[in-house]
Amino acid sequence: MNPLYAPLVLEHYRQPRGRGALPRCTHAADGVNPLCGDALRIELRCEDGRVAEFAFSGESCAITTATASMLGELVRGATPAELDALAQRFAQLIEGADEDAAFGPLNAMRALQHHAARRKCALLPWATLRAALAGLPTISTETEHA
């Protein structure tokens, strides 16, 4: 089968971590990918300038869901500036940059180098995360220049 749908990706798709809502979130944003109609909501609770809790919800494809699930495991304890820098590196990763230890299981998304049309699926959770941290209520993959 297609390496984009590696067992680890499918596992996060079937059993996403952090799916749901945060009752006491401090930051939230809704992201859409108008090319496919996918919509993702990310809610965060930040403490002392760092992400303490992460949750996501919405209807999305396996790639978006798995990316959001993996992203949630990565963001805890990070500052918005650190996540901005990681987002830039992630954009390079899915275009075929070398594996990057900082990304852990998200390295599976390197397979997107062969699927340019699907890259926005993996960028949607990142764009939504950054919008939430920046205080933007909504974001679209068509306006985000991550």
Next chain:
Amino acid sequence: MTFDSNPYRKDFPILAREVHGKPLVYLDNANTSQKPQVVIDAVDRFYRETNANVARAVHSLGEAATSAYEGARDKLARFINAPTRDEVIFTSGTTQAINTVAYSYALPRLQPGDEILVTTMEHHANIVPWQLVAARTGAKVIAAPITPDGELIVEEFVARLTPRVKLAGVTHVSNVLGTVNPVRELAKACRTRGIPLLVDGSQAAPHLPIDVQALGCDFYALTGHKLFGPTGTGILWARKDLLAEMPPFFGGGEMIRTVSFDGTTFADAPHKFEAGTPNIAGFVGLGAAVDYVNGVGFEAIGARERDLLAYATAALESVPGLRLFGRAKEKAAVLSFLIDGVHAHDLATLLDHEGVAVRSGHHCAHPLMQFYGVPATARASLAFYNVREEVDALVAAIAKVRKLLG
């Protein structure tokens, strides 16, 4: 897998290739069709033997290029049974054709409160140009509804043909649902009220014989690349009297009679609407595509597609959790569907790995997706060169995807 049962496959060289080590199963024909060798050869030969600009050069190549280009116009005029070749305007495709009508016909006529009537099942190309000119004039775009089976509710369309409506637009065949609309009936209703009707024939041209006189419409647009011709080609057919009233859409060379800084007079249609150097080789290729389609014949095309549609409908209906969109009684071989628990984009990516090319997404039909309450569908669209074995390959690949993602 053998596809020898279809004698036309060998005419399309790309169909012999493999994708991810599997035979290509090309089921994205409504997106763009593949090109027969005769079309590829016509374009190739034009550049090797004939290439020159049209309608200006007096040398031999110029004469030959003009003759080939205008010869393609004759072929297209016959293909749609236009009363005269001068009513056939070459465009870059349906989008440019509809925009020409929007800007040259509708824009000068629209007043605040006027309406342009379309249907829920239109492609964005038959919605957005009207919205743009409506925004400039204070007019608005309204839509006639469809049934859950994907058929236009004709009475609702006719009921909306009030004196406010200055133009109506309808797709001949839906790119998502395959629905064949009753264009003759709609044109008659428009005609008796003095409302011009534009028909978007993008999806009809590869499947049905087109007779603009019998249809009774006023504008007919089609695109060449879905008709087995090159990309960047298409036509706008319009009644001569309408074309005479329409100012040019683009200005430039080849569309003028005289130019001075005191003013310019324009050539007659069709050249009035063909400013600049056109896609000459492309139209020569489109002429070859029309010859090819005529050679196969719509009787054979229709028979093969009806068989494939019936076979594919039954095969997809047997897939557990599959929801089919579009069950019109008159339907072209287009099957939109969703599978429980499988996103359309995941499906299309994973099917591709099995060599099966389908489209996923909103198919440039957001209002239709909203009508069905889904963000996207997967779509298998068949051509006469497809075979039942390819439908089997699609169904087998879907089963694999369900196992993986279900």
